[in-house]
Amino acid sequence: MTIPATPDRKSSTPDPDGTAAGKRTYGPDFLTALFQNPLDPGYADAAARRAAGHGRTGARKRATRGFASVTLAAIGFLLVIGYQQTVADEPSRTQARDSLAKQVESRREQTEQLQARADVLADQVDKLREQELGSAAMAGIDNLEAATGLAAVHGSGAKIRLADGPTSVDAVTGVRGTEGRVKDTDLQLAANALWAAGAEAIAINGQRLTATSTIRQAGEAILVDTRPVTTPYEVIALGPADLAADFRNGYAGKFFESLAQTYGMSFESAKVRDVTLDAAPELKLRSASPSTPPPAPSGASSVSGSGAPSGSVPSVSGSEGGR
Template sequence: MTAAPEGRRDPSSRVYAPDFLTELFHKPLEPGYVAAAERRKQAPPSRWRRLLARPVSLLVLVTIGFLFAVAYRVTAAEEPSRAKARAGLIADIKQREAETDRLTDRADQLREEVGRERDAALSGSQASRLRKLEAGTGLGRVRGDGVVVRLADAPRDKNAVTGADAGPSQVLYSDLQKVANDLWAAGAEAIAINGQRLTATTTIRQAGEAILVDYRPVTSPYEVTAIGPGSMRDRFEESRSAALMREVARATGLSFGVKKAGDLTLPAAPQPRLRYAEPPVSPSPSLSGSGAAGSSSPGPSRSGTSPSPSGGGR
């Protein structure tokens, strides 16, 4: 029998490390749990322990039911106050809207009185020219033939499980913007959305789920009324926004329609708050240096740029 060469081991004496992954698949249960299960089989729980487990389970169930009952009573007790607060807010909103409408009507009456007094004070040609300018800028009421574009939200479908809205298609503020812009491009001379006259400073925005036209909320259905030439409808029908809204209506159920209308009356827009530009206060010229002494022309500004307000040197 020969000895194994130095530095080499006998293969029979090789020690293998345990394969933990294989052991985990062969014995997935912890040995301690296995031992506890064996002991339970050998020595089942006593009768008094089984009898004690039933009242404990019953007590836990009663406690959970009591907590649910208390939570329901608290929620039900707070519901009238929430409903009352909500009803108060709704009543306040309606009261403010009614007051706003009343003040708007009063402002229109006063504007008509001022217009009559102005026409009486001016000559006929001057008053006619002023009325034309007001009609063009949206500050005067206008009448004529035109087009009515009607947009309405799709019907609200309820979720069968939660009862919540299933997310229908709604008219967006950008849809109204596109329609108004294409009506202007088609030759419209005056436009109103749900009775709100559009001017050069009108804004159409989204505030939550509401659409605001000049900060006044408008709701579905939306009627975009435009006064213009007879060819305006055909030109608008060929516009990009009309094609887009027809496609959206076919895909989502949103309502979109265009029709001609005669003898339309668009109200005047509210009186705008005018802002006037004022030239900035130029810095005092520097008097240092020999060139400033006795000179009547001002020196250069501190920034080294032209002292003119526009900065263009004109």
Template sequence: MTGTPGDGRGRGDRVYAPDFLTELFRNPLDPGYADAAARRRERRDPPSGWRHWSARSVALLVAVALGFLFAVAYRETLEAEPGRSQARSGLVEQIKQRESDTDRLSVRADELRAEVARQREAALGGSEAARLRALEAGTGLGRVRGDGVVVRLADAPQKADAVTGTDVGPSRVIYSDLQGVANDLWAAGAEAIAVNGQRLTATSTIRSAGQAILVDFRPVTGPYEVSAIGPGSMRERYEGSRSALTMRKVAEDTGLSFGVREAEEITLPAAAEPRLRYAEPSVSPTASPSGAERSGPSGSRTSPSPSGGGR
């Protein structure tokens, strides 16, 4: 389109309408869609002041709820504390009562054992009584006295962690340590051994139950003393044993206490009477399937034992 002479433009100036394709690429979305999207955002998003008030309200409600729960838990804890304290006191009292009963029965058992020994010696006579005392001393059923060695083991002192500052568990003496000490003392020539006063016999056991150590099913607590009666060379022979070398190395690394000393006139108590079980050959209710029989020592006909002679 060309201008007229009176419009103030020169003949060479020309004005073009906007290019449709250029405008389409610049603004592909119709203005009506943009206005509708803006109106939806305004309806969906509340004002900033409303959002701030809602966040504070939610935080306040959460704080009130937590405070209420803590108050209820604290009140229930205070109400239940007397019951727990009473139950704990009752358990402690029962434990003390059971320990007292056990000690009393142990003393009574020792008295009865001594009375039985006196009656037995009176019935047997001099030589037989002396032989019986020697057998009891060798098997652990009689009290013995003599010179020997005492091996002492104790847990390491409790320490605090260098990073957290909390107490960490000490290095503890375990049942296998006592087993190794006892076995090597036997190998060094010990004639009688006791662990914290518990005499060891051929049927004795040293084991653990949780964190407790049991000797013949009786608990022993640290420090642990393994007392042994034997020849004068027993300490020197034990010092070179595997358990002594191992425990000294453990003591250097962890702080666990380990020591060996000679002792004079050690008295080791007698062990409790063992409950022995005897094997008996089984007797077949019927004859053997083959019907075979054999002659006994007296010429009588007997059936063979199905267990191979009862062994």
């Protein structure tokens, strides 16, 4: 902003004969004066005094040099002390770091040994269970484990692939848009649509879904059972031969196609064969309650009391919400 010029009062002073001394003139504005005289007047005066031989001399000059020397010596002394302290503390830090590294390595070896021991004990438990229960009961248990996600399964089905689209940036605010990104609700929709279409087992980026699985958004990351998954997201489901076509022609498939056309999100649906889905981690169950007891057979005496009959089957609730 240019500061308006003010008239020069001297230029309008009348001459002794009473007439004005020529035309009215104006002084330069602030920016013009700044560029015409960039050096502060104080610096110019100091330079002029030194040039004229009026600088500091005698005792004042010696005092100034002495004070500067003392200040530099003090700064150097403090730097030397700090360097010596740093060098003295380095061995202790190195020892602490080496000690922590050794502890981490030792704990890792212990963990590997315990995991190997747990695998051996699990094999022994399986053999003992098969010996005690028999092949027929074990087959039923294997089917239940496969249905609940606690055992690996193999078969054919569908693969749904979702990937983030290009990120838009607002030209004014610089805020990045999230319309083209895959969200947790999209993966929830895909999983529920596959269950509804007849899927028997589902995994998202290798994470097997169970009755207590959760798909949640945590900031910019998506967690499947507290484990992060990243784009591209592959949802593999085992089920009927037409599972991929039913998904693509259903509500979820049409919804993802509209997202792909509008925001550039990547969406693919295809058949898969000979796919193996790994088992889910062991479920962490926190509570259990008995189910409604079956009706007593005719002629049997009724049982009163708060406890359930010994033949009732408990229903188990997981520590996390269902899908």
